[in-house]
Amino acid sequence: MLTFNPALALIAKPAAAALPPLREDLKLFAVGTNRDGSPAWVIQDPISNAFYRIGWLEFELLARWDLANPEAILASTHAETLLDPSRDELAHLHAFLLQHQLLEQRDPAYKQALITRLREQRTNRVKWLIHNYLFFRLPLLYPAQTLQRLLPWLSWIFSRTTVLIVLLLGVIGLALTARQWDVFTSSFVDTLSPSGIFGYLIALAITKSLHELGHALTATLYGLRVAHMGIAFVVMWPMLYTDTGEAWRLAQSRQRLAIASAGILTELAIAAFATLAWNLTDDGDLKQALFFLATTSWVLSLALNASPFMRFDGYFILSDWLDLPNLHERAFALARVALRNTLFDFGDPDPEYFAPSRRRALIVFAWLTWLYRLIVFIGIAVAVYLLFFKLLGLILFAIELLWFILFPIWRELTVWHQRRAEIRLSRRVFWLVLIAGLMLLAVWPWQTVVHGPGYAHPEQMHAIYSPLPAQLLAAPPELGAVTAGQSLFVLEAPHRSQLIALN
Template sequence: MISLADSLVSASSRPLAVRRRPDLVSKRQHYQGTSYWIVKEPIGLNYFRFQEEEFAIMNMVDGHTSLDQIKQRYEAQFPPSKITVEELARFVGNLFQSGLLMADVPGQGDQLKKRAEEKRRKQMVATVSNVLAIRFKGIDPERLLNWLNPKVGWLFSRPAVICGLSLMLTAVLLVTVQFDVFQSKLPTFQDFFAGKNWIYLGITLAVTKILHEFGHGLTCKRFGGECHEMGVMILVLTPCLYCNVSDSWMLPNKWHRAAIGAAGIYVEVVIASFCTFIWWFSESGTMLNQLSLSVMFVCSVSTILFNGNPLLRYDGYYILSDIMEIPNLRQKSTTILTRKLGKWCLGLEEPDDPFLPQRNQAMFALYSIAAVIYRWLVVIMILLFLYRVFEPIGLQVLGQVIAAASLYGLIVHPLWKLGKFFAVPGRFHQVKKARMFATLSVVAGLLAAAFLIPLPHSVYCPLEVQPQDAKQVYVEIPGTLLKPARPAGSQVHQGDVLAELSNLDLELEFVRLQGELETLDERIVSLQLERLQEDHFAADAANVLRETEKRHESVRQQLAQKQQDLDRLEIVAPVDGTVMPGPLVSGRPPVEGLLPTWSGTPLDEHNVGAYLQASDLLCQIGDPQKMEAVLVIDQSDRNFVKVHDRVEIKLSHLPRQMFESRIESIATAELEETPQRLSDKAGGELLTQVDRTTGREVPLSTSYQARALLPNNENMLRIGLRGKAKIHTAPQTIANRLWRFLSQTFSFEL
């Protein structure tokens, strides 16, 4: 049996036992001013790009022509180019391995079987290494798309695209102009990702991706392309469709190819824009409202993080590749990076490759690095997301299996390719030993530095300025402010009146109880006289007297309590000191039928006549020269912070002023209520939510309070000022920081 290799190494004058497949489809195209031929292999739907010379050689392989004859024809057709028989043999062998040639020698069934098995093995490895996006081939949708195109193809016409983009722009303007309203309408993170909404998210992802893929297919048909493969893709454990529009490579216009790549994004953007208006004007909490928000989330996240991002091999990547006219952009960028690293680190010579970009190679290398880093980040985010989904239902093991399979594609497969690179015979002898050992020394030094050298470490957290050891004075009995309170800065002594309130309901109740008490007094006197005048005081009358006396005592106690409440409407200073205002509060607009509320601080004169609720902070009494910063530290940073650590403080109203202090104390108990002005709902930096049990505003993550003293000798500080603290903690190595990041990300402590 004669193999293909035997036929190629035989006498160069013997006719080749292979010939070009007659079913190949080819079209001439131009890339960056150079003419190329695109060849389509219709059975496997594989596409190849050849230069004029390569395409001519492939056409010369007709089963009757020898290598010598091909060499002569080539050199006659493309002077002054020269080619050797060995180069021709290698090129013909590559064509055969790619399935573009067919052999007329016996035994080719075994060769085709081996090739099919190798292809299946590679597909299996690719599937295992990318379990987050598994494809299953399905149907040939050509007939379906041909039927749909006359009916809905107009959606991808120029007028329809202009209308769709206008709708998108209008939705963006609506959200941008009324961003505060947009934020207020959004549910909390916990509510949006609650169990009941997972069904909506799953349905949304499946439906939008199906429409996304039909967008690709219909646009491809509109520009004259074909689509012969549509199947099922399990995308992040959600079934949806995929549509193979590789036939767009046969289109000569690069903008048409880019439009086909962008069609799916266009469909999702239009759907998201339409759902933005539905969500905006529909009743919050309804099924339609939740579905619309799910569509907005899925379409926007998938477009920004995945489809529209050229760092991943999705729509954005192919759009960029088409516009730049560089097919296989990722592979070529990786090849450039690999060759540069081989040259710099191992001293390997860079072989000439006319198919690689010759200009701006540094940019392509940087693109390859950015793509690898971004892919790592996206995979880690998805794995963390899935782990959090599986954890509550006890399926963490499934999340760990998916993580292991994904990490195989990120770590094991690249290492295997690296080993394969060095396994090439003679490769190691090409390496310049001095360059290799220098590279290893640098790598070892960097690793040693990462594990052994501690670097300065800081913790950042929000803060609020408060008076040090001040006594807070709260309103105990609600009421209307009768006259201006003692102004801020006033010196007071214990017992001095700070403010006087009036509570009409309380006063009316006091008067009612007084009247009732007088009536009971008269009733008791009457019953007692009746008992003295009658010789036989009836038992029923005695019971009435006892009940009346009991009621009298109860009313007397209530009256005494009301008197105490009335006395507390006069708020007095509990200690000696200076009156200081509490944090500023924005007033609510007046509502007809309700008492006016106060704004600013209760000490402000314009609040005379305003209604103060119980537990409202009237003022604070202390020393205005002694302030402190109240820091809120996240639990992930709590263990780094120690008492006496140095703190640098910047306040929002004094951005150029730096205050220095040290940690005075750290709370051991969790923060149960967020300082109002630090909440993101009040413009602060601390993400908070409402505790449904207590109704208090609490941090999203467990936090602790710390205090640092702030002298106010120049009277620059005001109560309630917000700022940012930089706490200088013990130095940490890079390895420790990386391990901490991974521990927090994947919750290794679990």
């Protein structure tokens, strides 16, 4: 879903004399209020099944769109509501509607341009692929009807009893695994082989398919239509997806949360079953398969999907729960301004207002996300390089390093460079640089040679033990050749000589 943000809308041209009417097939839904208490609405485009979130101002402007005359719309909004919209705000909204093709286009020249563009898109697949290579979706299934038919048969999944049973089985499975933890970890080491990787890939496909089915079934349960499911490519990386865009129609955030978390919950259920079954089966192929399924689903659900740092389910759950759409972008923007203000005293205003505690939390979240991504992207590239194909590792490394790390840093440095005249090195920065410098000095590896005592011994040794408690009187002075019959060690046993003297 897209949120209307005036700062992001492109201004195509100043609002024309007569505004083109809105498309008649668009649908408008009132959704839960924004965090600041203001009402929010969602526009649904049934053709592309895209959703756009708008606020009060945009809603009032759209409600008067039929007036067609920009001046009349502004005047009417001002007269009938507490709002006083500017020409600019109307122009931004107009540009936004144009950009997303939400306006009726009667102008034949515009229609022709649109058709030509669509044709170009179709003929020039390669160009389209390069432009869209960062994110594109390939619909494979149109499952709405199948899901409707499946739902009555599978509604027991959503019962409280099912949840309790799965929870219980999971706890038992984990407890049993803890008792033979060494077997579990050694099984993991055994799977680090080409055939093991194949096993993980199959387990991944199964887990992810069921994950998407979880989203789709839950959405169907709440009366939504799942328009399509398929494969989405994110930076050429294939991922399954379910179109649950209609979830924005649901006014109850609890239902939206249920749909968003259904995938992770499905994975956790698979993990619970597979872990228990792994404990109960004898060694063999089945046990091995269950092991793949258990490890993959645990790692996927807990480490990857629940993480709010990447754009997986955990992120969308968090951003819906906090009622902050586009959470990453907004947190990043806030953190960038805070960084510039701290370093250079720019005194820039925050991009948007948050309560102080929430503002701090968002900045910390942004930094944690950057750190997490830095570690994960480098980790993936290094792992691919070390474990699989060197060349692929290098290519991945180059793409990830460039796109996710160097480009953002470069963009930020460009801003610093452009605004270098404004930079005032405050006392705070002086201390910051000094402390950072001292810390760097402290951890800098000045010495690359380490001295320490060592002990060398021959490859083959034979330990000799005295048959009685004894004192060592003589030993060979140095290592070297010895002759036959030469006495090497002289031992005295005082206890024994005393005994002999007594006798």
